[in-house]
Amino acid sequence: MIRIVIAEDQEFLLGIIGSLLSLEEDMEVVGQSGSLEEVLALVKDHQPDICIMDMDSHSENDTAEKLHASGCKLMILTTFAKPGYFERIVKMDIKGYLPKDSSSEEFVSSIRKIMEGGRAYSQALMESDDSEKGEGEGRSGSSSDEPVFQAPSDQQNKTLETVRGYLTTFKDKMKLPAG
Numbered sequence: 001m002i003r004i005v006i007a008e009d010q011e012f013l014l015g016i017i018g019s020l021l022s023l024e025e026d027m028e029v030v031g032q033s034g035s036l037e038e039v040l041a042l043v044k045d046h047q048p049d050i051c052i053m054d055m056d057s058h059s060e061n062d063t064a065e066k067l068h069a070s071g072c073k074l075m076i077l078t079t080f081a082k083p084g085y086f087e088r089i090v091k092m093d094i095k096g097y098l099p100k101d102s103s104s105e106e107f108v109s110s111i112r113k114i115m116e117g118g119r120a121y122s123q124a125l126m127e128s129d130d131s132e133k134g135e136g137e138g139r140s141g142s143s144s145d146e147p148v149f150q151a152p153s154d155q156q157n158k159t160l161e162t163v164r165g166y167l168t169t170f171k172d173k174m175k176l177p178a179g
Contacts (some may be wrong), residue, residue: 075098096119096121099125
């Protein structure tokens with residue numbers, strides 16, 4: 001059984017990720033929180049195999065070191081590709097780096113690949129770093145034996161944007177008072 005702690009500051013996404021992973025027979029969510037301090041306490045108390053963390057809100061420089069010290073692997077999720085992040089991910093020995101709009105199949109299979117000793121880096125996120133480098137510079141820390149995923153097609157991106165819009169509308173309507 002793969003034991004997982006989830007760190008996400010958006011409560012709606014935190015619940016969705018937790019629910020998705022709970023459906024997998026070989027995965028168990030042992031803790032989830034939007035607070036970095038609480039996540040670190042959950043990791044200490046529950047000793048999960050992997051922590052899935054939002055890059056934008058929880059990626060302080062020493063967080064990866066603290067999780068590695070506990071024996072926990074780390075997967076980072078991000079909303080947008082940002083220059084320099086992939087290089088930083090590799091330097092911090094983070095095993096997974098995926099966009100939040102990855103398919104559920106890609107997300108779940110990435111967790112399994114990480115637990116089997118591999119790495120799961122999104123091709124689109126890696127290319128974002130490469131585009132900021134000059135000619136002749138490549139990705140540091142990636143090798144051909146590491147699993148790499150293809151970027152979504154334009155049609156998939158349009159579909160994801162539509163779904164994201166529906167989810168935002170649904171989330172906003174949930175906040176309205178019942179009447």
